Each structure stands twice: as structure tokens, then as C-alpha cells.
Amino acid sequence: MRMVVASLAACGLLLGGALLVISTSSAEEKSSVPVEKVESMFRKINDKVSVSPQISLDDIAAAKAEGVSLIVNNRPDGEEPTAPQSAEIEAAAKAAGIAYIAIPITHSGFSAPQVDAMIAALDGAEGKTLAYCRSGTRSTLLWSLAQAKQGVSPDEIARLAGNAGYDITPVRAMVDALAGGTD
Numbered sequence: 001m002r003m004v005v006a007s008l009a010a011c012g013l014l015l016g017g018a019l020l021v022i023s024t025s026s027a028e029e030k031s032s033v034p035v036e037k038v039e040s041m042f043r044k045i046n047d048k049v050s051v052s053p054q055i056s057l058d059d060i061a062a063a064k065a066e067g068v069s070l071i072v073n074n075r076p077d078g079e080e081p082t083a084p085q086s087a088e089i090e091a092a093a094k095a096a097g098i099a100y101i102a103i104p105i106t107h108s109g110f111s112a113p114q115v116d117a118m119i120a121a122l123d124g125a126e127g128k129t130l131a132y133c134r135s136g137t138r139s140t141l142l143w144s145l146a147q148a149k150q151g152v153s154p155d156e157i158a159r160l161a162g163n164a165g166y167d168i169t170p171v172r173a174m175v176d177a178l179a180g181g182t183d
Helices: 059-065 086-095 112-124 137-149 154-163 169-179
Strands: 002-005 018-024 035-040 049-052 068-073 099-102 128-132
Touching: 049 137, 059 068, 059 086, 068 086, 068 112, 086 099, 112 128, 112 137, 128 137, 137 154, 137 169, 154 169
Parallel strands: 049 128, 068 099, 068 128
Antiparallel strands: 002 018, 018 035
């Protein structure tokens, strides 16, 4: 089956926090009617961690439906005043039975306490974790640093991040240093 995927960046086609995917049948299949399927806007890094651009209050229900038990907010309050702020997301998450932690990352970079907080959050999660920021990049980079500090291979970190559509090049030297030369 040939899949036609409308890219969020190219087309901005977002429906209720989900990417619309239309699959069309190939000549070998009996039906030529397109079938719509909704896929998650959350980008899976591994079986326990996904990342996302800024989430809305409505996205909390989607996260719950996907088995998320912890939301990590890596976006500082006020970065985008029209976006839901930390207290709003926290209240909605808690109302849905999802744990919440804020580890805001500004554009000035990452600190050792932020990396340690991410390690503690991931270690304490009782299920899947969803981390978000403006685009998902800072969340991915913080996850990368946390994994490296725990000794995960930098090449494996880069591969998993790349599979989710993120490039760890901005922190690769730090990832290598934290991992202690495991590659």
C-alpha cells in the first residue's frame, strides 16, 4: 500500500492534534477508494518516550489514550503568550490522571541540573513519557543528554532521535562527552 503523508511543516494539516494520513490502494488491491487514518502528532523516540511540539489542552486526552503517564514541559512560560502555560497544562494533565513536571529550557542552552531533572523524571515515570517544547527539538536534545549521561551510546541516541525526525548535532559534542566515549 502506498502511503501519502501530508507533512505538518509543508502543509500544516493538523486535525485535533493528529496528523492526517491518507492511504491509497495500489493496482494490486481491490479498492481504489482512499482510506483516512489518523496518526499521532507525538513523535516516538523509543517505546517509553515521545516528544512533541507545543501541546494543547485537548492533546492531553490523546496523550492519555496513547498510554502517557508523565508529561514533561520543556517550554518556559511566556515564550509564546498565546500557548497554554505550564499551570494550565499541569492542571489538565492532573485532571486526566497524568503526572506532570516542568523542566523549562530557554534558548540559552542546557544545564547539568536540567539533565539530572530529566533523568529523574524518566526514571520515575510509571509508563510512557511525553516531553514537549515549541517544536520538540529542545525536548529531544534534553532527552539525548540525559541518555548520554546514563551511558547510552551516542550513535544509538542519534539514531533514535533521527528516527523521530530530530538532529542532535547541536549537542553531539556534549552527548559524546557525557557518554564517556562509549562509541
